[in-house]
Amino acid sequence: MRILILGGTRFLGRAVAQLAVRQGHDVTCAARGVSGVVPTGARFVPVDRDDPDALVSLGGEGFDAVVDVTRQVSHARHALAALADHVGHWSFVSTISVYADNTTPGQTATDAPVLAPAPPDVDGPVGADHRWYGECKVSIERLVRERMGVARSFVCRAGLIVGAEDPSDRFPYWVRRLAAGGEVLAPGRPTDRVQFVDVADLAAWLLHAAEARLAGTYDAVGPAMSRADLLAGVAAGLGVADPVLTWVDQEFLLSRDVREWSGERALPLWVRLPEGGGLMDRDARPALEAGLAVRPLSDTVRATASWMTAHPAAVRQGGLDPVDEAAVLREWQAVRNG
Numbered sequence: 001m002r003i004l005i006l007g008g009t010r011f012l013g014r015a016v017a018q019l020a021v022r023q024g025h026d027v028t029c030a031a032r033g034v035s036g037v038v039p040t041g042a043r044f045v046p047v048d049r050d051d052p053d054a055l056v057s058l059g060g061e062g063f064d065a066v067v068d069v070t071r072q073v074s075h076a077r078h079a080l081a082a083l084a085d086h087v088g089h090w091s092f093v094s095t096i097s098v099y100a101d102n103t104t105p106g107q108t109a110t111d112a113p114v115l116a117p118a119p120p121d122v123d124g125p126v127g128a129d130h131r132w133y134g135e136c137k138v139s140i141e142r143l144v145r146e147r148m149g150v151a152r153s154f155v156c157r158a159g160l161i162v163g164a165e166d167p168s169d170r171f172p173y174w175v176r177r178l179a180a181g182g183e184v185l186a187p188g189r190p191t192d193r194v195q196f197v198d199v200a201d202l203a204a205w206l207l208h209a210a211e212a213r214l215a216g217t218y219d220a221v222g223p224a225m226s227r228a229d230l231l232a233g234v235a236a237g238l239g240v241a242d243p244v245l246t247w248v249d250q251e252f253l254l255s256r257d258v259r260e261w262s263g264e265r266a267l268p269l270w271v272r273l274p275e276g277g278g279l280m281d282r283d284a285r286p287a288l289e290a291g292l293a294v295r296p297l298s299d300t301v302r303a304t305a306s307w308m309t310a311h312p313a314a315v316r317q318g319g320l321d322p323v324d325e326a327a328v329l330r331e332w333q334a335v336r337n338g
């Protein structure tokens, strides 16, 4: 295939480009080159999509498939205007943040309600909390379906993406924490659900979708698992035997200002229940039936750990600081014993 990746300089886009090169495809990546470099073997075309005409010259080349990861509505609109008539299949990487209901477990992409599109004066996510992120992705999904037609569009709503080159502080937190050993603060209940998708599995599925001309709207998530299985699996992937986990109640954590999901004082892959009960417990069956192949957790852990070791400066050190974790554990033991 002649494949055009709009992105390709970091994490998922780079993984798609890397695998496409390895599979023997003719790969072009269009980006500014600010976030990183494209993989060896891919052609890099420097463009700034803030310029509405940035992709016009690529239109004449013709591509079998496009993969776009943008969050900016105007970037998608201009890309579609320049390329849609010269492209066979369009994959848009969207997000489960498009959904309106984060509480109900087991929802399926085809019938779950989504947010309203972004207002006309909003072009992309705003501020540290990425306000309007989901709404912008909804707007872009619509543009893709309208301009490419439903039969040539693959809308792939990713859950948490994990694995090598992950620029976030989420999955890497648990790899680092379990590798460090000692008493580990495990949030909530062992049975709470967690869900994610390996970046390499997602990259492979996007390429499969392009080759098979897969159309439609899917959640890109692996099967949900319990948090106990996640933490045991991370430990096993690292070769850590018998990790010492102390499960701490949600309400106690919240009362000690331990935060959810991501960032300072946060425990990643942990969200308040029941409010966030739908976020990491979506129906993965449609994706699995449509070709998403999920590797063993231990492979994901090892790929993440190897990358973290090789690129320590690239790994964000977010999450609950070890000193704060120890203090919360001490207080929790005091309450339980007291």
Ligand SMILES: NC(=O)c1ccc[n+]([C@@H]2O[C@H](COP(=O)([O-])OP(=O)(O)OC[C@H]3O[C@@H](n4cnc5c(N)ncnc54)[C@H](OP(=O)(O)O)[C@@H]3O)[C@@H](O)[C@H]2O)c1
Pocket: 006, 007, 008, 009, 010, 011, 012, 013, 014, 030, 031, 032, 033, 034, 035, 036, 047, 048, 049, 050, 068, 069, 070, 071, 093, 094, 095, 096, 157, 158, 159, 160, 161, 162, 168
């Ligand atoms: N990470 C997660 O857990 C998660 C979860 C759900 C969904 N998603 C979605 O998954 C996708 C992840 O994509 P990704 O990992 O490849 O990273 P990304 O951060 O979305 O990458 C953005 C890409 O677009 C390029 N870009 C940004 N501004 C540009 C501009 N003005 N002109 C041209 N290119 C521009 C960047 O390259 P340059 O900066 O070099 O130009 C980069 O390659 C996104 O769609 C995200 O919304 C992520």
